[in-house]
Amino acid sequence: STTYEHIIVSNPKAGVGLVTVNRPKALNALFSPLIVELNGALKDLDSSKTIGAIVITGNDRAFAAGADIKEMKDLTFSAAYGDDFIENWSDLTVRIKKPIIAAVRGYALGGGCELAMMADILYCSKSATFGQPEIKLGTIPGAGGSQRLTRAIGKSRAMELILTGDTFDGQKAAEWGLASKAFETPQECLDGAIETAEKIASYSKIAVKAAKEVVNKSQDQGIKEGVDFERRVFHSLFGSKDQKIGMAAFAAKEKPKWSDE
Numbered sequence: 001s002t003t004y005e006h007i008i009v010s011n012p013k014a015g016v017g018l019v020t021v022n023r024p025k026a027l028n029a030l031f032s033p034l035i036v037e038l039n040g041a042l043k044d045l046d047s048s049k050t051i052g053a054i055v056i057t058g059n060d061r062a063f064a065a066g067a068d069i070k071e072m073k074d075l076t077f078s079a080a081y082g083d084d085f086i087e088n089w090s091d092l093t094v095r096i097k098k099p100i101i102a103a104v105r106g107y108a109l110g111g112g113c114e115l116a117m118m119a120d121i122l123y124c125s126k127s128a129t130f131g132q133p134e135i136k137l138g139t140i141p142g143a144g145g146s147q148r149l150t151r152a153i154g155k156s157r158a159m160e161l162i163l164t165g166d167t168f169d170g171q172k173a174a175e176w177g178l179a180s181k182a183f184e185t186p187q188e189c190l191d192g193a194i195e196t197a198e199k200i201a202s203y204s205k206i207a208v209k210a211a212k213e214v215v216n217k218s219q220d221q222g223i224k225e226g227v228d229f230e231r232r233v234f235h236s237l238f239g240s241k242d243q244k245i246g247m248a249a250f251a252a253k254e255k256p257k258w259s260d261e
């Protein structure tokens with residue numbers, strides 16, 4: 001079997017594939033090598049004859065604190081646009097046919113929140129911290145956040161969160177319908193996700209595949225266009241000074257001084 005550097009793949013219950021993002025020192029910041037591994041692991045689990053459902057999680061402190069700011073801070077517009085930066089994050093939503101449950105404990109910020117929202121079912125602990133703080137870095141969400149958050153919790157709330165960069169907890173995520181359940185503790189969240197995955201895996205794989213496909217049909221009309229558009233605008237912000245200022249300030253642990261350019 002494949003060995004990975006930044007994720008752990010395990011089989012906690014019959015029919016359940018568990019993918020644990022494992023870059024704890026960087027709060028599971030999602031850099032490119034990690035996304036490549038994640039895509040590879042999900043594809044393997046998707047084609048496995050025995051796996052019926054997949055759980056993605058991080059650790060108690062962080063599901064994922066975002067795309068990797070240090071990887072992005074010097075990226076140019078032409079490199080972002082030319083290489084279609086983070087387009088491969090969408091593999092999760094377009095290529096994987098088996099149900100994916102995100103078990104969010106700790107931080108799910110920026111790209112971490114977006115990754116969680118790409119899952120078919122979102123579970124969280126009450127103390128989890130969600131948000132799209134990109135505005136504080138002089139940029140915007142780039143992996144579907146503006147589209148999926150808005151669909152999940154409504155325009156006014158999503159607009160407020162994306163424009164302020166404010167965070168919200170797991171309890172609110174469940175109240176607003178972003179998460180289907182908020183658990184008392186991080187451990188209960190992970191156990192609950194595995195239990196639900198085990199139940200799904202006990203059913204006909206054909207029926208499960210069809211069920212996921214038809215539910216997604218209700219969501220997908222137009223979202224691809226929205227996410228593609230968002231990514232182009234996200235790319236164009238790598239041509240701004242303020243993206244460089246915002247991300248350099250983060251890396252240097254300083255407060256950004258915006259140029260408005």
Ligand code: CAA
Nearest residue numbers: 026027029065066067068069070109110111133141142143
């Ligand atoms: N990218 C790169 N490194 C990150 C990171 C990220 N998104 N988030 C955390 N880290 C690193 C920190 O730089 C730090 O590294 P060092 O030990 O080398 O200094 C380490 O992880 C631990 O983080 P902190 O010391 O900052 O931990 P904290 O407890 O003080 O704060 C936090 C936690 C509030 C989550 C803070 O780390 C933070 O604000 N992180 C950034 C969150 C963010 O802005 N995410 C959005 C990224 S942009 C994006 O995702 C674009 C997109 O839409 C695709």
